[in-house]
Amino acid sequence: MTKKEEYVIARYEHGGERFEILVKPKEANELKSGKSISLSDVVVSDEIYKDVKKGLKASPSALKKVFGTTDFEEIARQIILKGEIQVTAEQRKEMIENKKKQIIDYISRNAIDPKTHLPIPRTRIEMAMEQARVQIDPNKDVEGQALQIIKEIAKVIPIKVAKALIEIKVDPKHSSKVKSQLHNLGEVKKTNWLGDGTLIAELEIPAGMQQEVIDKLNSLTKGEVEVKILQVK
Template sequence: MTKKEEMVIARYEHGGERFEILVRPKEAMDLRNGKSVSLSDVVISDTIYKDIKKGLKASPSSLKKVFGTTDFEEVARQIILKGEIPLTAEQRKEILENKRKQVIDYIARNAIDPKTNLPIPRTRIEMAMEQAKVQIDPNKDVEGQALQIVKEIAKVIPIKIAKALIEIKVDPKYSSKVKSQLHNLGEVKKTNWLGDGTLVAEIEIPAGAQQEVIDKLNSLTKGEVEVKIVLVK
């Protein structure tokens, strides 16, 4: 039996119609955030309501009107993805902290100091967010929030989202190994093989990930790689 405190009413309103289902809040938020969660682990019952407290079920015609289907799984998924999911104070705190870390990770990986073209330390980003009194929204996606937050903290520190184009030259001993991993490091712009088997390539990466990519290349080649930052834009 699911404890009362472990279930909440997920609600979606559209076109003058209201739809409600009982869900487990943590699993519902995990599903909304793109994690691999079975719908059966999220919903408490297989009924779509108009008003759960009054025991009123949603009519098939209203489901068809708003969702284009009466299929329970499809409707329930849309309610969870688009609707409101109430959270306990503890759940909200945990979700906010996780979303905050994800936003900071995104900014640290994608942003640079435009004065130096160098990545900005996470601690500096966190401090700037505090100074700018940034608020994290648990229901908004990471990238969208991060881009807005960069605009806000740009009033406090020099910062911008940018891409870096890097050129790498790999010793023949490791060239094939690195070639197979290039697509995991960034967007491959150019590759060229020299007569002795040396690999020369250009890849575009998030500007804040420069050191991360260089470290991975050094790990793949035991340090036998030349890396040059060609352009930051």
């Protein structure tokens, strides 16, 4: 049985009717924000209520009138996507903290210090967010908020979104393995095979991920790879 503090009410009102279902707050907000998630991982029960607290269930006629169906999954999805998700202060605080971590991660991967062309440490990003007093909405998507926050913290620290173009050179011993992983590392701009089986490739990656990508290449090749930063823009 799901503990009471682990679920909340998702409510949708339309045409003078009110509909409520019990959902897990984190999963419901992920679904609402567009994440692909199974409805069965979101809802707590398969009951649709007129008033959860009073235990009053919605009538089939009301469901049919508003949603055009009595199918639980279709209705529950609409309630979550179109309605409001009620959360406690503690749940909202936790959701904001989780979203904040995701935003900081996005910024650290995609932005750099334009003076040094180096990634910005997560702690520095977090401090800048506090200085700029940015507000985080737990219901809005990470990328949209992160791009807006970058504009705000640019008043506090030098920062910009950038891409890095890198060239990698891998000897024949590891070239096939690396080639199969290139698309997982970034956008492949060029590949060239030398006569001896050496692979030379150019990748465009988020500028903040330079060291992460280099570390992955070193792991794949046991350190036997040459990496050059061709451009940061």
